[in-house]
Amino acid sequence: MESTILKERKEFIGYGKASTIKCESDSLSGSVSQRACVYCGARVVLNPITDAFHIVHGPIGCASYTWDIRGSLSSGSDLYRNSFSTDLSEQDIVFGGEKKLTAAIDEIVEKHQPKLIFVYATCIVGVIGDDVEAVCRLAEKKYGIRVIPVKSPGFSGNKSYGYKMACNAILALLEPYKNIPGTQGVNILGDFNLAGEMWLIKNYLKEIGIPVVSTITGDASHDSLVKAPSAQLNIVQCAGSMTYLAKKMEQEMGIPYIKISFFGVEDTSQSLIRVAEAIGTEENIQKARQFTKNETDRLKSFLDKYRKNLEGKKAAIYVGGGFKAISLIRQFNEMGIETVVVGTQTGKAEDYEIISSLVGENTVILDDANPAELETFIKEKGADILVGGVKERPLAYKLGVAFCDHNHERKHALAGYDGVINFTKEINLSLNSPVWQYVNK
Numbered sequence: 001m002e003s004t005i006l007k008e009r010k011e012f013i014g015y016g017k018a019s020t021i022k023c024e025s026d027s028l029s030g031s032v033s034q035r036a037c038v039y040c041g042a043r044v045v046l047n048p049i050t051d052a053f054h055i056v057h058g059p060i061g062c063a064s065y066t067w068d069i070r071g072s073l074s075s076g077s078d079l080y081r082n083s084f085s086t087d088l089s090e091q092d093i094v095f096g097g098e099k100k101l102t103a104a105i106d107e108i109v110e111k112h113q114p115k116l117i118f119v120y121a122t123c124i125v126g127v128i129g130d131d132v133e134a135v136c137r138l139a140e141k142k143y144g145i146r147v148i149p150v151k152s153p154g155f156s157g158n159k160s161y162g163y164k165m166a167c168n169a170i171l172a173l174l175e176p177y178k179n180i181p182g183t184q185g186v187n188i189l190g191d192f193n194l195a196g197e198m199w200l201i202k203n204y205l206k207e208i209g210i211p212v213v214s215t216i217t218g219d220a221s222h223d224s225l226v227k228a229p230s231a232q233l234n235i236v237q238c239a240g241s242m243t244y245l246a247k248k249m250e251q252e253m254g255i256p257y258i259k260i261s262f263f264g265v266e267d268t269s270q271s272l273i274r275v276a277e278a279i280g281t282e283e284n285i286q287k288a289r290q291f292t293k294n295e296t297d298r299l300k301s302f303l304d305k306y307r308k309n310l311e312g313k314k315a316a317i318y319v320g321g322g323f324k325a326i327s328l329i330r331q332f333n334e335m336g337i338e339t340v341v342v343g344t345q346t347g348k349a350e351d352y353e354i355i356s357s358l359v360g361e362n363t364v365i366l367d368d369a370n371p372a373e374l375e376t377f378i379k380e381k382g383a384d385i386l387v388g389g390v391k392e393r394p395l396a397y398k399l400g401v402a403f404c405d406h407n408h409e410r411k412h413a414l415a416g417y418d419g420v421i422n423f424t425k426e427i428n429l430s431l432n433s434p435v436w437q438y439v440n441k
Helices: 007-012 038-046 060-064 090-095 098-112 123-128 132-143 159-177 197-207 239-253 265-279 282-310 322-335 349-358 371-381 393-399 416-431 434-438
Strands: 013-015 053-057 116-121 146-151 186-189 212-216 233-236 257-259 314-319 338-344 364-367 385-388 402-405
Touching (some): 038 116, 038 159, 038 239, 098 116, 116 132, 132 146, 159 239, 186 197, 186 239, 197 212, 197 265, 197 282, 197 416, 233 239, 239 322, 265 416, 282 322, 282 416, 314 322, 322 338, 322 349, 322 416, 338 349, 338 371, 349 364, 364 371, 385 393, 393 402, 402 416
Parallel strands (some): 053 116, 116 146, 186 212, 186 233, 233 257, 314 338, 338 364, 385 402
Antiparallel strands (some): 013 364
């Protein structure tokens, strides 16, 4: 292990209960971090807004990242799956790209009559100093629509900072509406409708009589977003990307928030009851308790059937945010699977505190891990399956261990009670595939 782990990385690695590790820091140069850039984080948050137009002000390569990379589904327009680029060249780098950006905005307005445009400043724009904010202000004045700059040069921080820049863009959109009259209901923050998961959550809330005012940002639109300041409560699913926005909305609009998770039976049930208790009537609370009991009972025999195939196995987890890692550990506990390695890209100190309380004494806990570290600890701990994203899949197969994709491009829901069924079946199929008997580890 000593030859694999960089000396400066040891502070970011802990073992088991009561371990404290360093986090919320920039990636160590040379460690081949799995984190993405600021621009990536901003696009993760803003891309699912279905009728927004996204102009990537930079070289064409940055726009290629956005082509249908996420499993976010839409009940309206699918145009958000496309991006528009100013395609900056060497000449633009020398003489500036503001004229190109102005022309791009003019063309989109002429052809599509949008209500909302986001303009992303990429790395090279941060270097040459184009005044993106001024161009956006002039466009808003000229056309009477929202044209919002997103300060996202990749080198200016990491993915978490990109989340913050996207949240600032949403706040700019909501600013003119922050004093609209209140209404009953919640905003759902930090669910991006991957494989339709937002629709599942909305249906659960409908079952217990809690209206949804706005979704930020899964299956959102301009008109639905601007209603958000009227909600009674913000419920935050992805804490890493949306806690900043929730805190700002509490400070500026008086909307309280709670952190929830709709991954796994336990977390889904607790979250629905907490929402009902926060803003509901006694009738809503009773509905929530009855609904969660019915769903838990429905899944008990299903989970019992699979437990005998899964009990005693070992899992490694490497995902983006702490909230997802925590829910996955709980789900594996329900299956009888021990989590022996767990890490996140953007986890916070409080996330790792909860994680350490849920795992065993010898579980390895990692912040901002790299492939060499993951390989080392997966082999050391004898993990049978790795749960991660697209970047981790080749590593798992190279090591001859099963893999479960819990990333943003997946096409099947893993949230809610419905997601428990999908997740359990996938874990079982992956772990117990006959292919592993032919693999020499």
